[in-house]
Amino acid sequence: MYEGVDTIWMDGEFVDFEDAQTHVLTHGLHYGTGVFEGVRCYDTADGPAIFRWEEHLERFYQSAKPYDMEIPFEPEEISEATVELIRREELDSCYIRPVAFYGYGPLGLNPGNSPVQVAIAVWPWGAYLGEEALEEGVDVAVSSWRKHASSQIPTNAKTTGAYVNSVLASLEAKGNGYTEAIVLNKEGNVAEGPGENIFLVRDGELYTTGLAESILDGITRQSVVDIAEDLGYTVHDDATISRGELYTADELFFTGTAAEVTPIRSVDDNEIGAGTKGPVTDEIQTTFFDILDDPPAAYEDWFHPV
Ligand code: PMP
Incomplete structure (x- = not known):
């Protein structure tokens, strides 16, 4: 996966891939006290550009707040380092993973005395x-x-430790032969995928679970809401979706930085719609990828040139 990657930016310096190491007594390793982002850089008609970089950077800093974590670099420094890293690696498109964590220090639960590493x-x-999933859709299981x-662990923060929940759901889904999971919240309503938000299409309108349903406020989710509204769709972005409504949806799709816009063709072996990518999903997915290929003026501020 990391073949050909030469350089990592760590604590203010560009270091060789092999030298990007940390101690086993790192606080974040023991207690999951880290925050991270997942971002994509696309090879657009105007050159490589980071998609919604300002929003991702803002979420990165916001994620740190509940943990009293002061990221010891300004957003501009993180931004410049990232652009420089992409240039050094000579990548036109890539995934970007910033991470900040409480580092080596006294292993008490209060991380205050551990340095923050980035x-x-x-x-x-x-x-x-x-690739096939983008065309054919994925089979998922609840x-x-x-x-x-979010009263137990803030779900609007991308905290490393919180991702054990996503890991458990992924392992279960894959172990049972499905591509991905859908996770319900404590009330038994739909929350999201392990690393994706979810959209439902019914009678030509779009529904996505609201922030009160214990979800991450996905940046792809926000982008798809904007795209769908610009295409003239009515979007309900604070929906409560029951498990039963999944099965009877006209269409379902996931959104996320990694998953982009991925159709869901079945849930718990029940075919969704015609069991393939639906027409609304297709229109939104096509528009999304068209914007990434050649950003129109109306969406230019979604792109940060490298
Ligand atoms: N929910 C979870 C739990 C995620 O990990 C992600 C991926 N960051 C998403 C939703 C989608 O968020 P985004 O569109 O910002 O990548």
Whole structure:
């Protein structure tokens, strides 16, 4: 996966890939006290550009807040380091992973005495659920694991430790032969995928689960809401979706930086719609990829040139 990646940015310096190491007594390793982002840089008609970089950077800093974590670099420094890293790696398109974590220090639960470390890695990454998934759709299963409520762990923050919930749901889905999971919240309503938000299409209108359903406020989710509204669709972005409504949806699709816009063709072996990519999903997905290929003026501010 990381073949050909030479350089990592770590704590203010560009270091060789092999030298980007940390100690086993790192606080974040023991207690999951880290925050991260997942971002994509696309090879657009105007050159390589980072998609919604300002929004991702803002979420990165916001994620750190509940943990009293002061990221010891300004957003501009992180931004410049990332652009420089992509240039050094000579990548036209890539995935970008910034991470900040409480580092080596006293292993008490209060991380206050541990230094905050920051690293950025970039690498080429294709379709997360596979090229075929983008066309044909994926088979998913409702997980037996519930999503933690935002009163237990803030779900609007991308905290490393919180991702054990996503790992459990993914392992279960893959172990049972499905491509991905859908996770219900404590109330038993739909929350999201392990690394994706979810959209439902019914009678030509779009529904996506609201922030109160214990989800991450996905940046692809926000982008798809804007795209769908610009295409003239009515979008309900604070929906409560029951498990039963999944099965009877006209269409379902995932959104996420990694998954982009991926159709869902079945849930728990029930075909959704015609069991293939539906027409609304197709129009939104096509528009999304067209914007990434050749950003129209109306969406130019979604792109940060490299
Ligand atoms: N939910 C979860 C739990 C995620 O990890 C992600 C991926 N960051 C998303 C939703 C989608 O968010 P985004 O569109 O910002 O990548």
